[in-house]
Amino acid sequence: xxxxxxxxxxxxxxxxxxxxxxxxxxxxxxxxxxxxxxxxxxxxxxxxxxxxxxxxxxxxxxxxxxxxxxxxxxxxxxxxxxxxxxxxxxxxxxxxxxxxxxxxxxxxxxxxxxxxxxxxxxxxxxxxxxxxxxxxxxxxxxxxxxxxxxxxxxxxxxxxxxxxxxxxxxxxxxxxxxxxxxxxxxxxxxxxxxxxxxxxxxxxxxxxxxxxxxxxxxxxxxxxxxxxxxxxxxxxxxxxxxxxxxxxxxxxxxxxxxxxxxxxxxxxxxxxxxxxxxxxxxxxxxxxxxxxxxxxxxxxxxxxxxxxxxxxxxxxxxxxxxxxxxxxxxxxxxxxxxxxxxxxxxxxxxxxxxxxxxxxxxxxxxxxxxxxxxxxxxxxxxxxxxxxxxxxxxxxxxxxxxxxxxxxxxxxxxxxxxxxxxxxxxxxxxxxxxxxxxxxxxx
Amino acid sequence: xxxxxxxxxxxxxxxxxxxxxxxxxxxxxxxxxxxxxxxxxxxxxxxxxxxxxxxxxxxxxxxxxxxxxxxxxxxxxxxxxxxxxxxxxxxxxxxxxxxxxxxxxxxxxxxxxxxxxxxxxxxxxxxxxxxxxxxxxxxxxxxxxxxxxxxxxxxxxxxxxxxxxxxxxxxxxxxxxxxxxxxxxxxxxxxxxxxxxxxxxxxxxxxxxxxxxxxxxxxxxxxxxxxxxxxxxxxxxxxxxxxxxxxxxxx
Numbered sequence: 001x002x003x004x005x006x007x008x009x010x011x012x013x014x015x016x017x018x019x020x021x022x023x024x025x026x027x028x029x030x031x032x033x034x035x036x037x038x039x040x041x042x043x044x045x046x047x048x049x050x051x052x053x054x055x056x057x058x059x060x061x062x063x064x065x066x067x068x069x070x071x072x073x074x075x076x077x078x079x080x081x082x083x084x085x086x087x088x089x090x091x092x093x094x095x096x097x098x099x100x101x102x103x104x105x106x107x108x109x110x111x112x113x114x115x116x117x118x119x120x121x122x123x124x125x126x127x128x129x130x131x132x133x134x135x136x137x138x139x140x141x142x143x144x145x146x147x148x149x150x151x152x153x154x155x156x157x158x159x160x161x162x163x164x165x166x167x168x169x170x171x172x173x174x175x176x177x178x179x180x181x182x183x184x185x186x187x188x189x190x191x192x193x194x195x196x197x198x199x200x201x202x203x204x205x206x207x208x209x210x211x212x213x214x215x216x217x218x219x220x221x222x223x224x225x226x227x228x229x230x231x232x233x234x235x236x237x238x239x240x241x242x243x244x245x246x247x248x249x250x251x252x253x254x255x256x257x258x259x260x261x262x263x264x265x266x267x268x269x270x271x272x273x274x275x276x277x278x279x280x281x282x283x284x285x286x287x288x289x290x291x292x293x294x295x296x297x298x299x300x301x302x303x304x305x306x307x308x309x310x311x312x313x314x315x316x317x318x319x320x321x322x323x324x325x326x327x328x329x330x331x332x333x334x335x336x337x338x339x340x341x342x343x344x345x346x347x348x349x350x351x352x353x354x355x356x357x358x359x360x361x362x363x364x365x366x367x368x369x370x371x372x373x374x375x376x377x378x379x380x381x382x383x384x385x386x387x388x389x390x391x392x393x394x395x396x397x398x399x400x401x402x403x404x405x406x407x408x409x410x411x412x413x414x415x416x417x418x419x420x421x422x423x424x425x426x427x428x429x430x431x432x433x434x435x436x437x438x439x440x441x442x443x
Numbered sequence: 444x445x446x447x448x449x450x451x452x453x454x455x456x457x458x459x460x461x462x463x464x465x466x467x468x469x470x471x472x473x474x475x476x477x478x479x480x481x482x483x484x485x486x487x488x489x490x491x492x493x494x495x496x497x498x499x500x501x502x503x504x505x506x507x508x509x510x511x512x513x514x515x516x517x518x519x520x521x522x523x524x525x526x527x528x529x530x531x532x533x534x535x536x537x538x539x540x541x542x543x544x545x546x547x548x549x550x551x552x553x554x555x556x557x558x559x560x561x562x563x564x565x566x567x568x569x570x571x572x573x574x575x576x577x578x579x580x581x582x583x584x585x586x587x588x589x590x591x592x593x594x595x596x597x598x599x600x601x602x603x604x605x606x607x608x609x610x611x612x613x614x615x616x617x618x619x620x621x622x623x624x625x626x627x628x629x630x631x632x633x634x635x636x637x638x639x640x641x642x643x644x645x646x647x648x649x650x651x652x653x654x655x656x657x658x659x660x661x662x663x664x665x666x667x668x669x670x671x672x673x674x675x676x677x678x679x680x681x682x683x684x685x686x687x688x689x690x691x692x693x694x
Contacts, residue, residue: 292486293485293486295486324486325485325486326464326467418596421596422486422643425690425691425692426486426488426643426688426690427488427669427688427689427690427691428486428487428488428688429483429487429488429489429490429569429669429686429688430487431688432569432571432668432669432688433567433569433570
């Protein structure tokens with residue numbers, strides 16, 4: 001969208017908010033939004049574009065090409081142009097304890113408006129770098145690496161080649177981001193780095209995968225590992241590189257959940273069927289854990305009028321992916337949220353020292369305005385599994401309970417769930433040995 | 444002490460290659476008579492029964508019965524390094540508690556694998572009342588499964604007086620295979636009464652990876668019962684059997 005296209009905002013926003021807005025970026029539902037311009041044709045409770053614009057306008061005012069503030073710390077590596085990508089710091093134009101701005105682990109209790117608000121206050125400076133710069137050095141990338149390993153906010157000053165333009169970028173994997181501009185120069189105050197990260201950074205013989213697992217074991221939050229991973233501070237010395245932020249998020253979720261899954265396979269299975277659920281920001285999460293060996297299924301159902309199912313569709317769009325005990329081959333079609341969810345589930349099971357088959361369902365109801373990043377799935381599933389489950393003797397009872405909570409019919413879920421179909425329809429050999437099958441047939 | 448040698452690596456390699464899809468690790472039992480392994484997959488849906496008599500080996504020296512726990516994933520990785528005309532030698536290193544796998548060809552290449560502490564699983568012989576038996580060329584089954592895979596995740600096996608049939612459907616698509624009685628690809632058809640059962644295609648195609656396309660597979664079938672597949676290996680000296688539980692779709 002060209003900057004001049006934003007003129008229609010003048011009709012709906014007070015002039016005081018408009019200063020600093022030079023453009024907005026839309027994804028997917030852009031056509032409808034363009035013709036609707038905030039009149040509510042999409043049927044959402046609040047216009048997502050306006051929501052973005054408002055938050056953006058708040059920070060857009062008064063921004064100049066010099067930004068001085070406390071980075072949470074936060075860094076971003078883009079994907080376009082790989083292997084020559086945009087990399088740079090993110091910081092708000094003020095000083096203070098800004099750590100919350102880049103700590104998804106603490107966002108689950110916040111409103112969507114708040115999250116968008118503080119994410120959009122992060123100004124992003126960007127500079128083209130070869131991904132190999134992570135190992136070849138250069139002061140700029142070294143500063144980013146130090147920042148990413150910081151354990152508290154870092155005071156920084158960036159000089160941009162122009163006033164940051166008013167893009168608020170939203171994506172499925174990454175959290176929302178504020179305005180950006182090419183970076184000319186950056187100054188960073190003394191960074192107090194996390195000594196656990198520092199150790200992995202200085203160990204050029206430690207594989208990235210091993211570093212990730214080790215840091216997680218030492219209690220480093222997943223989002224911080226992901227941040228450091230993206231600026232290439234882990235791995236064999238001559239293999240290090242910058243990793244686009246969205247890839248690094250999925251890579252870390254995948255590595256950690258794989259490790260946890262291997263560990264939980266040594267544990268006994270659960271003793272009962274369990275149903276967990278959580279309603280949050282227009283989403284319903286529901287998990288069914290079964291007393292079986294590990295396997296995992298993640299299915300989403302986007303209602304008409306939500307981000308990825310623009311208004312006009314007649315029914316919820318359902319999509320999912322699963323893995324049997326042996327694991328899966330290939331990347332799940334549904335995307336990075338698969339691994340974010342798998343991490344939350346495997347983490348809970350390892351904590352309890354049990355294994356199970358897990359089906360996790362998510363209904364995205366029309367009240368859900370914006371994609372917030374896959375952290376939302378990870379943190380919501382974590383929160384859900386911290387709650388008390390309802391326990392059942394049989395799968396039938398558990399499903400009957402689930403049915404009362406779900407809006408999408410159970411039959412529709414079963415159709416899309418390889419795991420549920422297996423549990424419902426695949427018989428076990430042991431049934432035939434014990435003669436249970438004959439009894440069942442006779443009944 | 445254990446030292447065994449086969450001049451044809453392929454037999455061992457194809458069997459392990461098929462079994463690894465069901466089991467990550469397995470307990471092999473070596474006795475004077477031969478080597479055997481019997482286990483269920485972790486989800487209790489399939490059972491593997493593998494027997495290779497000492498006569499299938501050129502050299503077979505086993506001083507006392509011995510159980511070896513092996514990671515099939517690791518073993519397979521090693522076996523994938525074998526060349527087609529290599530001979531295979533397996534030895535037990537008692538001191539280090541390892542299995543030594545040697546490929547003897549132009550050169551001699553030796554791998555050493557750690558042994559796992561696995562319990563031998565005690566599995567009863569399931570008493571299943573099969574009502575039909577057919578001998579079918581493996582190639583026919585393999586083709587039918589590949590056809591089925593393109594339309595859905597399940598396939599129905601059916602045996603009647605007329606022959607052997609495979610049928611799959613999903614998402615409005617369907618695939619069918621007919622093998623009429625008297626076909627050269629079906630040397631034997633014996634039935635008490637017509638029957639059919641449905642199975643997961645993926646399991647079946649994994650199992651049939653061990654079969655030589657030109658060899659005959661014996662299929663035991665019943666009404667909504669597990670299926671038993673008998674594969675002949677090492678020129679009929681050994682056997683590899685699978686039992687797979689059916690899928691029964693309820694409303």
